[in-house]
Amino acid sequence: MAMLYYEFMQRAFWAGALIAVVAPILGIYLLLRRQILMADTLSHVSLAGVALGVVLQLNPTISAFVMAIIGAVCIEQLRRSFKTYGEVPVAIIMTSGLALAVVLMSLSQGLNKGFSAYLFGSIVAVHPSELWLMSLVALIAVIYFIVLRRPLYQLTFDEETAQLGGVKVRRLSLSFSVLTGMIVAVAMPIIGVLLVSALIVLPAALAIRITGSFGAAIAVAVVIGFIGIFSGLSLSYSYNTPPGGTIALVLLLLLLTGVAVKRIWQWWSKYKKLRRNSNEQEVMENKHGGIVYPGSDYSRLLKQKQ
Template sequence: MDIFTEPFFVRALIGGILIGLTAPLMGVFLVLRRLSMIGDTLAHVSIAGVALGFLLGVYPIGMGLLFALLASFAIEKLRKAYKTYAELSIAIIMSGGVALATLLFTLGKGYNINVMSYFFGSIYTLDSSDLWVVFGVCILVLAVVALHFKELFLMFFDEEAAGVSGLPLKVYNIMITMLTALVISVSIKIVGALLVSALLTIPVACSLLAAKSFRHSVVLSVLISEIGVVAGLALAAWYDFAPGATIVLSLIVVLMVQLVWKTVRRA
């Protein structure tokens, strides 16, 4: 039990709780926009930024964040160019991100081990600077959602009505995509690029099975996300499992229990 009082575990817990709060907040809007896969796309682009950060000797998460922001602008641009096939924007940016990351791997094989930790997560290696970055992103996301909750609700449930009412749809779309990019870029060190989309989507999927309103869905998704993060970290500490994987699997267990319970009630 001593591990729960170790500084590295406390930092991991704080970082996990902060991401557990912000990821589902963005995930709710992504699911409503039918852009659930954007998490994987921005995560892979962030990895390319992390790789370049190691290559240039600058803060890897900062470079990953910059790449994710640039990718978010590119996605919005391509979504407008292919209005009928908006999902093409995700496929194109993901392909480019993977290709660029692979190219950067070959340019600096000496740092590949460090970069690989961002693929699978390394929450136990979070330091104070990482926590401050995560905290800053968390405050920004909470502030934006709190100040623009009604506008976002209207836009994502009826975009045409929101446009007619005078809402600047372009601004809000870019804002949500940019916030998502920020959340993903700071999440990859916690759960890894390969699992980051799980924090965006699985808590939302769980909440949609039980929520009675949009606001209820937002609250439930955050609550379920935090349960998954804390349970996953506890299991990882007790049994020496990979923390990113146990967090995601904990969320999947919650989803499976909900599905079984719903089936039993119907029967």
């Protein structure tokens, strides 16, 4: 716990806790709406925002934040134009964001050094002002997810029926995209552009696999997010590794473990059920002449015969 004596670590844990609440919830909706690449795309766009901020001598966090929101609005507008090919706008915006970031980086001397902190995340990169911005975004996101949980559920299940059920689909979808942009932009300093989608996707992917209801999926995703971020940050501090990569690896490990445990559990339940059925069958058949079925206990039957 010695690491918590450092202010930058306290800030990192606070930031991690805030992201752990909102990013996995966002991930659940993105995953179910088949928009999972949107987080990745917006992180690339926000990278262009960082570069633009440095070139124009603005606050890179603010410029990244604004660019991510603009990117989210563009994706939403393009998504309406490419209804049949929903991935096209994501590809367009992702390549545009990355191209813009590369060109702007080349325009600014000395930018490359600070860039790696944005690419891979840095514990020391969380400034107090960024923490305030994160708190504000997390508060907005939590209120948004609580108040709009019903229309969001309807939208996630099916857009057309949601629209006929009175949900303002376009407005809700746009606001959701903007919120995605905001969360991606504020998560960037701690986990980095390249891995921000891992924080959104991995807890949600595991939660959806292991839970049976929507509410449980959201709760479990948040718990997984917390475990992943807190253990990732601690490991990152102990072994001096980039926090983004470490958190992503911990989350990946949790996902693989969760999937494996679920498989074993399913296999075990199936095995127990088969065994119970075969034992019941054995008892029934033995009363009428002792026919042995697969799965029954041969040795016990032989003893009975003897």
